Amino acid sequence: xxxxxxxxxxxxxxxxxxxxxxxxxxxxxxxxxxxxxxxxxxxxxxxxxxxxxxxxxxxxxxxxxxxxxxxxxxxxxxxxxxxxxxxxxxxxxxxxxxxxxxxxxxxxxxxxxxxxxxxxxxxxxxxxxxxxxxxxxxxxxxxxxxxxxxxxxxxxxxxxxxxxxxxxxxxxxxxxxxxxxxxxxxxxxxxxxxxxxxxxxxxxxxxxxxxxxxxxxxxxxxxxxxxxxxxxxxxxxxxxxxxxxxxxxxxxxxxxxxxxxxxxxxxxxxxxxxxxxxxxxxxxxxxxxxxxxxxxxxxxxxxxxxxxxxxxxxxxxxxxxxxxxxxxxxxxxxxxxxxxxxxxxxxxxxxxxxxxxxxxxxxxxxxxxxxxxxxxxxxxxxxxxxxxxxxxxxxxxxxxxxxxxxxxxxxxxxxxxxxxxxxxxxxxxxxxxxxxxxxxxxxxxxxxxxxxxxxxxxxxxxxxxxxxxxxxxxxxxxxxxxxxxxxxxxxxxxxxxxxxxxxxxxx
Ligand SMILES: *[C@@H]1O[C@H](CO)[C@@H](O)[C@H](O)[C@H]1NC(C)=O
Ligand SMILES: *[C@@H]1O[C@H](CO)[C@@H](O)[C@H](O)[C@H]1NC(C)=O
Numbered sequence: 001x002x003x004x005x006x007x008x009x010x011x012x013x014x015x016x017x018x019x020x021x022x023x024x025x026x027x028x029x030x031x032x033x034x035x036x037x038x039x040x041x042x043x044x045x046x047x048x049x050x051x052x053x054x055x056x057x058x059x060x061x062x063x064x065x066x067x068x069x070x071x072x073x074x075x076x077x078x079x080x081x082x083x084x085x086x087x088x089x090x091x092x093x094x095x096x097x098x099x100x101x102x103x104x105x106x107x108x109x110x111x112x113x114x115x116x117x118x119x120x121x122x123x124x125x126x127x128x129x130x131x132x133x134x135x136x137x138x139x140x141x142x143x144x145x146x147x148x149x150x151x152x153x154x155x156x157x158x159x160x161x162x163x164x165x166x167x168x169x170x171x172x173x174x175x176x177x178x179x180x181x182x183x184x185x186x187x188x189x190x191x192x193x194x195x196x197x198x199x200x201x202x203x204x205x206x207x208x209x210x211x212x213x214x215x216x217x218x219x220x221x222x223x224x225x226x227x228x229x230x231x232x233x234x235x236x237x238x239x240x241x242x243x244x245x246x247x248x249x250x251x252x253x254x255x256x257x258x259x260x261x262x263x264x265x266x267x268x269x270x271x272x273x274x275x276x277x278x279x280x281x282x283x284x285x286x287x288x289x290x291x292x293x294x295x296x297x298x299x300x301x302x303x304x305x306x307x308x309x310x311x312x313x314x315x316x317x318x319x320x321x322x323x324x325x326x327x328x329x330x331x332x333x334x335x336x337x338x339x340x341x342x343x344x345x346x347x348x349x350x351x352x353x354x355x356x357x358x359x360x361x362x363x364x365x366x367x368x369x370x371x372x373x374x375x376x377x378x379x380x381x382x383x384x385x386x387x388x389x390x391x392x393x394x395x396x397x398x399x400x401x402x403x404x405x406x407x408x409x410x411x412x413x414x415x416x417x418x419x420x421x422x423x424x425x426x427x428x429x430x431x432x433x434x435x436x437x438x439x440x441x442x443x444x445x446x447x448x449x450x451x452x453x454x455x456x457x458x459x460x461x462x463x464x465x466x467x468x469x470x471x472x473x474x475x476x477x478x479x480x481x482x483x484x485x486x487x488x489x490x491x492x493x494x495x496x497x498x499x500x501x502x503x504x505x506x507x
């Protein structure tokens with residue numbers, strides 16, 4: 001990837017051009033919605049003295065039952081404060097997640113250049129919700145094989161007799177990238193180092209590109225994004241590996257048909273089965289696989305890293321019970337869809353991780369690429385008036401004030417405390433499982449457009465954590481203090497470099 005100074009240069013050029021445009025325009029359709037901080041009006045609203053998290057907090061306490069706006073890269077995002085308003089938003093057909101993402105990361109240019117984004121998004125969503133879920137038992141042996149191989153490669157042989165230290169975030173993202181790719185394109189490509197690296201870098205580059213062009217006038221954004229992405233070259237490097245595999249599978253389909261039993265059970269097969277014949281090209285198919293990577297790798301690896309930190313610091317509190325549960329259920333039933341769904345304590349633990357540590361964003365928090373990650377986030381595709389009277393013209397970015405709702409005592413008693421078994425009572429899940437969204441549990445969004453990947457993430461995360469805790473002891477490399485999260489815009493990520501230690505449990 002090019003070094004950061006070039007990105008700054010590009011950003012600066014963008015700011016200058018954008019400023020000229022801004023100064024010459026007059027229409028301000030969101031004037032009637034109060035800003036989170038009244039002093040944050042005007043020209044430099046994209047650069048604020050206050051952190052976005054602080055603004056969300058201030059806005060919440062000042063406008064508790066209403067909406068307010070927060071500056072975002074040359075425009076505003078309107079935040080909804082109450083679960084009721086968020087519920088309302090998630091049910092409105094004029095509130096589009098795809099349009100919001102398209103605005104922020106230019107999906108049609110960066111992510112899905114070969115087809116309309118909404119078409120690929122809904123295809124991917126179908127494949128994950130239907131095919132992947134239905135075939136979970138068929139793919140779990142492969143997932144477990146990849147989980148074991150990843151952790152073996154990561155920890156080496158010494159781990160059998162001594163503590164081995166690894167950087168948590170970097171190690172978990174590699175493991176997640178391998179496991180995810182095992183499910184999308186399979187062996188041997190999922191272990192190819194350049195593919196693993198590429199699928200990690202691609203996401204970061206897309207977010208960086210989105211940021212770099214965000215200050216440009218609308219008509220220049222896409223040409224610039226294309227230029228920047230082509231210059232970074234990450235998509236080409238991934239495609240170089242993925243295309244031949246897709247071609248080979250397409251050839252098998254041409255010879256044997258789409259329903260041939262010899263097709264491996266993986267995302268590639270299911271995508272091919274879903275795509276109409278006239279769209280069966282390597283280009284079209286591979287962008288779907290890359291899209292799944294984009295959505296799955298960083299989000300899940302941040303969640304797993306948070307969980308590892310929590311266990312490395314509070315092992316005494318959580319490990320015995322989590323281990324006992326996993327051992328009891330998995331030693332007799334093995335890793336299946338049904339058995340993993342019985343891990344209610346682990347389910348609760350992960351849900352609390354998501355409530356407490358949020359999720360989202362790029363893994364480059366040291367760079368001002370802090371593109372917001374709000375869930376749920378939407379963009380209006382028509383004029384909308386909310387039940388509290390707020391008027392949102394077409395094209396308004398909207399978001400739920402999730403951080404504040406997740407830390408509200410009214411919905412979560414002793415909200416400031418991490419309570420890993422908060423959602424389990426007498427061996428049963430209470431108040432919704434990890435994958436149940438609600439107007440008060442919003443990490444995956446809510447409503448029809450909620451993250452479809454959560455069904456896969458649910459199994460992937462549980463399988464990986466179960467394998468880890470059944471085979472290894474975990475502690476921090478250094479004092480048993482939770483490494484500080486990195487905050488950027490609306491997002492929270494785990495510490496980037498903190499190390500954890502693993503040691504094989506004596507047989
Ligand atoms: C992959 O990334 C790591 C750093 O995370 C680097 O050390 C390694 O050389 C890279 N491998 C390839 C093949 O690019
Ligand atoms: C997919 O098929 C449609 C026609 O149904 C066509 O308009 C579109 O260009 C095709 N896309 C690709 C990438 O082949």
